Amino acid sequence: MTKANHSMCAKCSKLVCKKELQAEDNLFSEAPEYCPMKLWSEVLKEALEEYKKDENLEFARLASVQEFECYENTPQGIRTKHPRIEELIMFAQKCNYHKLGIAFCSGLAHEARLLTRVLEKNGFEVVSVRCKVGAVPKEEIGIRPEEKIAGPEKWESMCNPISQALILNAEKVDLAIMLGLCIGHDTLFIKYCQRPMTVIAVKDRVTGHNPLAALYLSSSYYSRLMKE
Ligand code: SF4
Numbered sequence: 039m040t041k042a043n044h045s046m047c048a049k050c051s052k053l054v055c056k057k058e059l060q061a062e063d064n065l066f067s068e069a070p071e072y073c074p075m076k077l078w079s080e081v082l083k084e085a086l087e088e089y090k091k092d093e094n095l096e097f098a099r100l101a102s103v104q105e106f107e108c109y110e111n112t113p114q115g116i117r118t119k120h121p122r123i124e125e126l127i128m129f130a131q132k133c134n135y136h137k138l139g140i141a142f143c144s145g146l147a148h149e150a151r152l153l154t155r156v157l158e159k160n161g162f163e164v165v166s167v168r169c170k171v172g173a174v175p176k177e178e179i180g181i182r183p184e185e186k187i188a189g190p191e192k193w194e195s196m197c198n199p200i201s202q203a204l205i206l207n208a209e210k211v212d213l214a215i216m217l218g219l220c221i222g223h224d225t226l227f228i229k230y231c232q233r234p235m236t237v238i239a240v241k242d243r244v245t246g247h248n249p250l251a252a253l254y255l256s257s258s259y260y261s262r263l264m265k266e
Contacts, residue, residue: 045074139211140166141202146218167202170195199223203230
C-alpha cells in the first residue's frame with residue numbers, strides 16, 4: 039500500500055492536470071491529496087526552468103510535434119496513423135539525426151536485422167551491438183553453474199549492457215535505440231548510455247515482447263498477478 043503523501047497519479051480520476059490552467063485555490067480544492075502538483079510544486083517549477091534550456095526546448099517541441107503528427111482528424115473523429123517504427127524514423131529525421139545505434143538482445147537478432155534494413159532504407163547509417171558482445175563468461179559476475187540457462191556444464195556469455203552502452207557512446211551515435219533488452223540489463227544500459235536514447239521494444243519472452251498483454255489478462259488468465 040502506497041502512503042497518501044506520495045504522488046499517485048495512477049489512482050487519480052480528477053485529472054485537474056488535463057484541464058485549463060486552474061487558479062491555485064481551485065487546484066488545491068479539486069486535486070487529490072496525493073497529487074504531485076500539491077506535493078511537489080517546487081519540483082514542477084524546477085522542471086519548467088529545464089525546458090527553457092536551449093538543449094531541451096527544441097527537443098521538447100519536436101517531440102510534441104511528433105506526437106501531434108501521429109493523429110489525424112477525420113469526419114469520424116481523431117484516428118492514430120503511425121506505428122512506433124515510423125514514429126522513430128520521423129522523429130530521427132526531425133532531429134536531423136544521421137547515425138543510429140541499436141543495442142539489441144541476442145533473442146531479437148532477427149528483429150535487429152529487420153530494423154537495420156528499415157532504417158538504412160530510410161537513409162540512416164546504422165550501427166548495432168549485440169548483448170553478448172565481449173564474450174565474457176557469466177562466471178565473471180558470480181553466476182553459479184546451476185544458474186546458467188543452458189545447463190551447468192555449458193559456456194554462457196553474459197549479457198553485457200555496459201559494453202553495449204560504452205560502444206554506442208564511442209560510436210557517437212546521434213540516437214541509441216534499445217531493442218528487447220532484459221529487465222535489469224536495460225537498467226544498466228540506461229545508466230551508462232550517454233547518447234540521446236529511445237526504446238523500440240522491451241523484452242517479454244512469453245507475450246511476443248508485449249508486456250501489457252499480461253496486464254490486459256490480469257483479471258483472467260494472469261489473475262495470479264492480482265493475488266496478495
Ligand atoms: S497530476 Fe494531480 S490531477 Fe493530474 S493525474 Fe496526477 S494526481 Fe491527478
